Amino acid sequence: MPHLFRIRSAAAALLAGALLVGAAPTAVAVPTAVPPDGPAQAWLIADIASGNLLASKNPTGQYAPASTIKTLLAMTVLDVLSPQAAVRATEAHTKVECSCVGLVPGQVYTVRQLLDGLLMVSGNDAANLLGDMLGGQRPAVTRMNAKAASLGATSTRANSPSGLDGPGWESTTTPRDLAIIYRAALKYPVINQIFQQREASFPSRTGAKTIKAQNELLERYPGNVSGKTGFTNLAGKTYAAVSQRGGKALVVVLMKGSGDLYGQAIRLFDWGFAQ
Template sequence: MTVKNLGGANLKKIAMVLVTILLINSKLTFIAYADPTSGAPTLSSEAAILLDQKTGQVLYDKNSTAQMYPASLTKIATAIYAIEKGNLDDIVTVSSKARNVEGTRVYLAEGEQISLKKLLQGLLINSGNDAGIAIAEHLDGSVRNFSKNINEYLKTEIGVQDTNFVNPHGLFDPNHVTTAEDMARITQYAMKNETFREIMSIKELDWTGEAWSTTLYNHHKLMREIPYEGVTGGKTGYVDQSGQTLVTTAERGNLSLIAVTLKGNTQTEAYNDTIELLDFGFENFKTTQIVKGKKFESEDGVPFLATKNLNYTQMKTGDVKLEVTNDGTLTVVQSNEALNTSFQLKEVKQNTAVASSKASSPDRDQEQIPFTSNISFYFFMLIIVLGVFGMVYTRVLKR
């Protein structure tokens, strides 16, 4: 492409034309932004994903649909399932099976009675496998029934299709699998729940049980030991077969992110990968909201409005335009086509009574013109009559 040299006057004319086009075409909104792909993270973990929590937009992925072993990330699904199905005030009796499960525990005693909410705290903060078994048995009678029901819940309520859990805690089983994308979607769904968000964000908690009294500390290092600005929650996981697994949620300004890494070789690699993902997200993206009630017009002038707040992800610099078709589809078109998204708007029906009233108003105005003229005529005639009457009356008096 050949670029001709443009003089200052020509540049001013072009600028004026562009500004005029932007002002006239109210159906399109333009914002500037740049392609950040050159700065995309290089990760050591075998699978990873970065998600905009509000919009669900994938900002980065690496093998995100490959089925892998989640380890204790499973407990995120167990927690939201229990919160939505159970009663937090329920008192749970701990079984022998829960008491004797291997791995990380909160050292529940057999026969101990404890609230479901406290079990959820032990599950998420200290990654208690015994708490997971106790929850599963309380909700569904057995781990087997729990597994069947939670898999159905994950498919029907959350919509993930590549996850199969056979226990509530994530200890290794060759059939216990998920994907980075599924884990991000499960976390996104769970973070909409206030109780889940509250427990997920706890950094430390005093714990008093029959067999163990201590302070529980969240295992996620970005929550405490190496704090990352904006982190709102996280869950760690590890078994030999899964490697290091990590889910992290973070928020700065209007952007909320979910980062998932699976099968890191070491903790250091998993945390470095997570920090790279979050840095990449916060440096390059933002969430933009179209407020409920905002009006739009299609190219043919058909009016539409947003019936709820609509969020979409965009890069911080570059081109974004909003296009509305005659069927009410609002499409957010961006330079990075992967960020394109669509919403359905509601058509605004014109009030026929008002339209009819407006249409007939000119006729009424025409009727008012002679009416006003008649008033003036009658007033003028009255003055003449009074004048004549006055003259006659004066002559009669003189006689």
């Protein structure tokens, strides 16, 4: 029975062009071992610098991204707002399906604090407030989609700043597009800092509280530099991450998953670096 995933040889990579827009394809050795499959129905692993797709399964299939799309929101915010810009939360920003970082109505937050809550603990309330800072939820989504298109992630359609889904406004993207988005995110120093911090101080009703990163690969996988989980009933489990080793950086994207996606990501990273 043939494998459902694909392995790119050097010739195939050159003929197909770079996976990651803005990277020039380079010749790579043909992988010498079969990549590990796993619970995600769609996935890929690619080299960040060259853009070569090392292995994949349904890399251009359309799936709901859940909270992995929050990284696109973070880039869109930083394109127009300073990390020091401040805004006051209202009760409306807290009226959202959680996960939430715990915004307090009347409290003032900086963009940097909201991005901490967005990327570390996947705060949908933080996404709401950041969306309003971009002019409102629909204008924010329009900006996010324009940003995705400018990166070459042309199959991405965000319909909410947070990645939450609802009837008639489901977000969609592909593993390929998420790889492009997470590669682009590496160019933002603030996003890199947030993804690599284990904990941060966040304003609370009593002064401050400590929030901790949800990305388990920060502790479980040496060389992990970014990772974002997501889950909705429509999306299932999703995960996108970048790890570095020996001067190489690889991106792994997992979509429409269940079970242990961290384990699948670790196996794919180990396989990719071994190539």
